[in-house]
Each structure stands twice: as structure tokens, then as C-alpha cells.
């Protein structure tokens with residue numbers, strides 16, 4: 385995320401548009417809920433699930449509390465295996481390193497497997513401006529790239545699209561039958577049109593799910609094998625990794641590999657768990673360790689544990705707001721509950737609406753495999769945003785009035801009596817109009833003539 389000035393994200397407005405399309409809304413909601421249910425099935429098949437979560441959380445907290453030591457250990461191990469290690473303070477430095485490496489190797493074409501960090505750094509448009517042709521090799525990412533859209537989910541980037549949408553995107557960009565919505569046909573069509581680009585690419589890029597300090601290994605988990613092709617076909621392999629991806633030991637991987645795919649897709653393990661430890665003969669391997677705001681977050685008492693995130697997407701799949709508003713409505717690289725914590729750390733004014741895109745039901749926290757207290761961090765962001773004067777004026781006024789009424793028993797009684805009378809007596813057009821956004825899709829129940837407090841007082845008096 386670069387330091388540009390943007391308009392504040394209007395999550396509610398974008399979500400309102402998303403829900404007008406019943407077919408997409410139903411598909412999105414149903415598909416993600418299926419993933420959540422499959423995750424539950426897997427969880428019940430592992431009796432020690434909660435112990436694994438405790439362990440994963442403890443390993444991550446331990447690593448984050450000693451990050452400099454583990455980073456240096458990782459760097460030394462990687463260098464010992466012939467890898468060149470680079471450090472990037474921010475997105476601009478990351479992108480400049482990638483471009484320099486490509487230029488030094490006279491590389492004009494780059495194939496890339498899925499990496500949210502490169503999205504965060506806005507690397508693709510940067511490289512394209514500098515004459516590099518970048519091809520996404522993950523199926524969902526490729527669909528999004530061809531449609532000129534950002535990923536809407538960190539694990540399944542095009543989950544908001546129906547197969548008919550994919551067929552149309554392919555027909556417009558890489559050819560194919562716009563009316564053939566068969567999943568096998570579409571996947572095969574993407575494969576046969578992308579494979580030659582991979583075979584001819586000058587350079588390949590992957591992200592990293594885990595960096596093992598003890599061995600210097602980069603571990604990448606995928607279901608399509610595209611990361612292995614991106615890393616192994618070209619002579620130049622660049623790995624882009626956030627500094628929070630570290631784990632101390634190879635043995636720790638066993639914990640994370642068991643929880644990652646189960647939490648993400650409800651499958652016991654990803655099809656490929658690839659370990660890259662050094663360049664092949666005659667090839668180069670570079671790792672870029674990227675900070676881009678992570679050190680700052682590590683110093684924030686209320687938010688540092690969000691760095692434990694292993695990007696499984698479970699909090700998104702379970703979130704009723706995410707499922708019914710679509711990932712693109714968050715207007716950010718990271719969407720859903722974890723995105724609503726990460727994005728305001730970069731730009732609180734721009735992303736002020738996101739922590740409010742939650743019912744605070746705590747389901748995100750309950751499913752998180754590394755036990756991040758997501759809903760509590762969302763609540764903390766709400767407080768910071770309100771205290772920072774970043775609430776919309778109408779909402780800020782409403783909250784001030786509500787605060788005053790709720791703080792005074794007399795005002796509260798008067799206000800509830802007035803509201804009871806208004807709902808019973810006022811004409812419907814006055815209650816349900818354009819100004820009443822809440823009442824657009826909801827009906828207020830008819831209130832009783834008498835409040836509970838008045839009823840109770842009357843009964844007491846009567847003995």
C-alpha cells in the first residue's frame with residue numbers, strides 16, 4: 385500500500401450495490417459458508433485441534449517477540465545455501481528491488497504465483513509501468529488479472545464470480561466459448577493459455593507461507609502446483625515475504641501445515657507443500673524480506689498479535705458481513721475481519737469504515753487457527769477512530785446523543801416513552817422514509833403502551 389491520498393472507503397455503499405444482485409449474493413454467501421462447514425468437519429476430525437491452535441498461537445507470539453534474532457538466523461541460513469537476501473523497508477523499496485533484479489538479468493517477462501504481499505505493494509502496476517509483462521499463474525488470480533480486478537478473498541481470489549462470469553472474462557481476453565461454463569473446460573482453457581507463458585518466462589516469483597529460521601527454507605502451500613512451475617522453470621526465482629512469516633524450527637511446520645488448509649478450505653492439506661532452500665544449478669534465488677508497516681504494528685499493544693495471521697481466510701468465510709457484502713466492497717487489499725484490522729493501520733482515515741463492517745459476534749475469533757482476538761481488535765479500532773474524530777458527522781452526532789441519553793435514567797425514560805408513542809401514533813410515511821436507513825429492510829415491532837419499568841412500579845404499588 386503506497387502513501388497516496390485516497391477518498392475514504394464507502395463499505396456500506398459498495399455492499400448495498402453487491403446485495404442488489406441476488407444470484408451473486410446467494411452464490412457468494414453459500415460458497416463461503418460451505419467452506420466454513422468443511423472447516424468445521426476437519427476440525428472435528430482432529431481431537432487435538434484446540435491444542436494445535438494454542439501451540440500455533442504460542443509459536444507465533446514467541447517468534448514475534450524475538451523477531452530480529454530469528455530474521456538474522458534465517459538470513460544466515462539462506463545465504464549459506466546460496467540465496468541472496470534483500471531487505472525492504474516499504475512497498476517502494478520492495479518494488480525497486482524486484483525491478484533491479486529483473487533488469488540485471490535482462491528479464492522482461494515474469495510469472496507469479498499468488499502473493500498478497502505483492503498486491504499490498506501494488507507491484508503489478510509498478511512493473512507494468514516499467515515495461516515488464518507479468519502473468520498471474522494461480523487460476524483465481526489469473527481470472528482477476530484478466531478482468532482487471534483485485535482479489536476479493538485472500539485464498540480464493542475470484543470467489544465472487546460465477547462460472548458464467550469467468551467464461552465471459554476468458555472469451556473477452558484469452559478467447560474461448562463464452563457460453564461454456566463447465567468448470568473443467570474453463571480450468572483447462574486457462575491452463576493451456578497460461579502454460580506457454582510460464583515455459584517462456586524470464587523470471588518467476590512466489591510468496592511464502594512460512595520462512596523457517598532454523599533451515600533458511602521458504603515454504604509455499606498451493607493447490608495448483610503453479611508456485612513450483614513459477615519457481616523452477618525460469619532461471620531467476622524471486623521470493624517476496626513479509627517478515628512476520630517466520631517460524632523458528634522445521635518441527636514447527638507440522639503444527640501450521642495441519643491447521644492451514646483445514647482452516648482455509650476444509651481440506652486436510654494443500655496439494656503441494658513446496659520447500660525452497662536454494663537456487664538450482666545455474667539459477668538464482670532471491671528472497672526479499674519486507675517490513676511495510678509490520679514493525680510499526682508490532683509496537684502497537686492492541687494490534688501486534690494480528691501479525692500472527694497465516695492468511696487462511698477462515699475469519700472471512702465465517703463473517704456474515706463479509707459473506708453478504710463481497711470482498712471488493714472493502715476497497716482494500718485485505719478484506720473481511722482481518723482486513724478491517726490491517727488496513728486502518730496503514731491509513732485510519734481512508735479505512736475508517738471497515739472496523740464497523742462487523743457484527744462483533746466473535747465468530748472470526750472462534751475460528752482463527754492462531755487465536756487472534758479479531759473482534760476485540762475491531763472494537764479497539766472503533767474506539768481509536770471515534771476518538772480520532774474520523775467518524776462521519778451524522779454518526780458522530782447520533783453516538784453523542786445516544787451516549788447522553790443512555791447516561792441519564794431520566795433522559796432514557798423520556799426518550800423511550802417518546803419513541804413508544806411515535807411508533808404507535810405517527811403515520812407510517814413519517815417513520816419509514818429515505819432518512820430511515822435502518823427501516824429500509826426492517827420493521828419495528830409495535831411497542832406496548834406501558835414500559836416494563838412503569839408496569840413493574842404499578843404492580844409494586846398495588847402490592
Ligand code: SF4
Pocket residue numbers: 647692693694695696697698699700722748751752753754755756758
Ligand atoms: S486472522 Fe486468523 S482466521 Fe483470519 S486469515 Fe488470519 S489466521 Fe486466518
